[in-house]
Amino acid sequence: MPSLSEMLRKALSKFTSASSVDKRVVEELIRDLQRALLMADVNVELVKKLSDNIRERAFLERAPPGISRKDHVLKVVYEELVKLLGEGPARIEIKKKPYVIMMVGIQGTGKTTSIAKIANYLKKMGYRVGVVCADTYRPGAYEQLKQLLNGRDITVFYLEDVDAVKIAREGVKYFESNGFDVILIDTAGRHKSQEALMEEMRMLQEGIRPDEVMLIIDATIGQMAGAHAKAFHQVAPVGSIVLTKMDTSARGGGALSAVAETGAKIKFIGTGEKLDDVELFNPKGYVGRLLGLGDIEGLLERIRIAEIEVSEEKAREFLRGEFTLEDFVKQLREVRKMGPLSKLLSKLPIPSMPELPSDALREAEEKIEKWSAIIQSMTVEERSDPSILNASRVRRIARGAGVSEKDVKDLIRQYKLMKKLMKAAKRAPQRLFPKLYKSG
Ligand SMILES: Nc1nc2c(ncn2[C@@H]2O[C@H](COP(=O)(O)OP(=O)(O)OP(=O)(O)O)[C@@H](O)[C@H]2O)c(=O)[nH]1
Ligand SMILES: [Mg+2]
Known part of the structure; x- marks a missing residue:
């Protein structure tokens, strides 16, 4: 299939x-x-x-x-x-103290590895994290956890016992009384049978009432993920999902079924066997990969720019006002919020403006930051009347703004150019710019 x-x-x-x-x-x-x-x-x-x-x-x-x-x-x-x-990247929220998370999943999906990764992740965020090994089936499960977390200052709780519920309860009690913030519980994946496994999960769910059940889905198991999710969800309502082995060639489409089956969000993806190979889940990246739209970001960016609607009203606002040097940069900032400057100007019914080369516009967009700094280092007088700028003033301003003298002169040149454009637009005969005069 x-x-x-x-x-x-x-x-x-x-x-x-x-x-x-x-x-x-x-x-x-x-x-x-x-x-x-x-x-x-x-x-x-x-x-x-x-x-x-x-x-x-x-x-x-x-x-x-x-x-x-x-x-x-x-x-x-x-x-x-x-x-x-679910739109944006999902986050893990530690809503109360202690916050108990129980990991469930079929054998070999990566529960134990994910627990170690997430424990380490939360530890780095500053939480006191305890891990309970409630897997009594996998030989060496406790050693595996301890080894994965070696040197990370994260306590692993374990009891020599066959009763997983008892171990989990004791573990939670231990960490709770010692003031831990987060408790992660590892559970069995292999068992006598699938029914027996689900029965144990049901008992764990009832016995410890975790704050969150986290289902581990392996990207390589394909569409079985949906059925697994359903089975676990029936005995222990799944609150979130971890999608492991996303470093393999598998696309992890099965996770979509698991999401649909449980209504839970994917919170993390596993991208390798090591402790740091874990990332917050990003729906956009996932869907892009699923669809094989390599350049989806490029397409979306092109569309985003094309979608920016610049109204004539906005364009006209831009041309109004006294338009000091300060206004110039302020307006440019506004314009940048609206979209590319060239696009804004193209909205205006100005048939040809030979004085304003199109690369001047691009240049203007790129230089806004620099120009702001230049204006900051000008005196009030200079700002309101740039014509008083002589060589020594230009030098002083350039030094103050940390730019070259040429940058200062460029700004003045651009400003004058823009002012010219505006004058032309204002004085333009109605016949030439009928749209501008229609409602204003
Ligand atoms: N490449 C890759 N391997 C992973 C990832 N997560 C886990 N593994 C590997 O998958 C294998 C099984 O991982 P475990 O964490 O032991 O899985 P489990 O669900 O605890 O297994 P049981 O306890 O037997 O149910 C190990 O060899 C892990 O190193 C991952 O994100 N990428
Ligand atoms: Mg395990």
């Missing part, structure tokens, strides 16, 4: 190779995505909602100028999948 990632990629490459994008092609893409997600056991309701959102946005949203409908649809698909995983 092809993996979720393979199916999603196939759907997208079929879509991108279509000669044109019409309703039929988008519907086909949606159908392919649905099939992929349903095969991955993603909840039918979720798939329906995702399809509806994609359909609506693909047809109703206008692609920004310069962006093809195809790229726009890709972006919509990407964003809707990210939404499914």
Whole structure:
């Protein structure tokens, strides 16, 4: 059976190779995505909602100028999948003291390794972390933990006993009475049978009532992840997920099923066998990898810039006012918030401004920081009337701002240029700039 990632990629490459994008092609893409997600056991309701959102946005949203409908649809698909995983990077929150986290997962998924990684991570954040080894099945489980955490000043609790619930209880009691902030409980993955394992998890859940059950999913196990998540979730409601082995070639699509099955968020990913090989989960990176959209960041950036709407009103505001040197830099800052300066000016109905070369605009954008510093080292008098600047003043200002004299002169030149542009726009005959006069 092809993996979720393979199916999603196939759907997208079929879509991108279509000669044109019409309703039929988008519907086909949606159908392919649905099939992929349903095969991955993603909840039918979720798939329906995702399809509806994609359909609506693909047809109703206008692609920004310069962006093809195809790229726009890709972006919509990407964003809707990210939404499914919960927008921003998830964080671990230690909501009370002590905060008890129980790790569960099928054998070999990386529970013990992840516990050591997360314990170390939380320790670095300044928490007092204790680990309880409540795995009575895996030979050497305790030694494994101790070895992983060797020299990290993190206590590992263990009892020679066959009763996992008893060990967990005693461990929690021990750390609690010693004022620890976080308690992580390692549990068994191998057992007599799957039923016996689930029964033990149920007893642990009831016996210790952890504040958070963290499910460990192995990226290499594919779609089994959904079934595993479901089984654990029934006995110990899963609150968060760790996706391990993301350093392998596996895309970890199974995690999407686990998320859909439990409603829990992925909080960490494991990227290797060592203690520091752990990262906070980032939904955007994950979906990008899942879809194989190598340059998704590049595409999104292009779209972001294209989407910046510069209203005529804003552009006109820019041209109003007294426009001192200080205003100049202030306005440039404003403009930068709105988007590229050249884009703003292109909104203005000015057919040709030979005095203002386009690279001057780019230069202006790049130099805002420098120019602010220059203005800071000017006197009030100089700011309001730059024409008084002589060579010695320029030298003093340059030294004060830590820039070259040329930089100071450049600023003045740019300012004069801009002022000229504004005068031209203000004086322009109505016939030439009808839009400017229409409402103002
Ligand atoms: N490459 C890679 N290997 C990992 C990662 N996490 C764990 N492993 C390896 O996977 C194997 C199993 O990890 P464990 O932490 O022992 O798994 P477990 O879930 O505790 O296993 P049981 O206790 O037997 O249920 C070990 O060889 C780990 O080094 C990871 O993120 N990347
Ligand atoms: Mg283990």
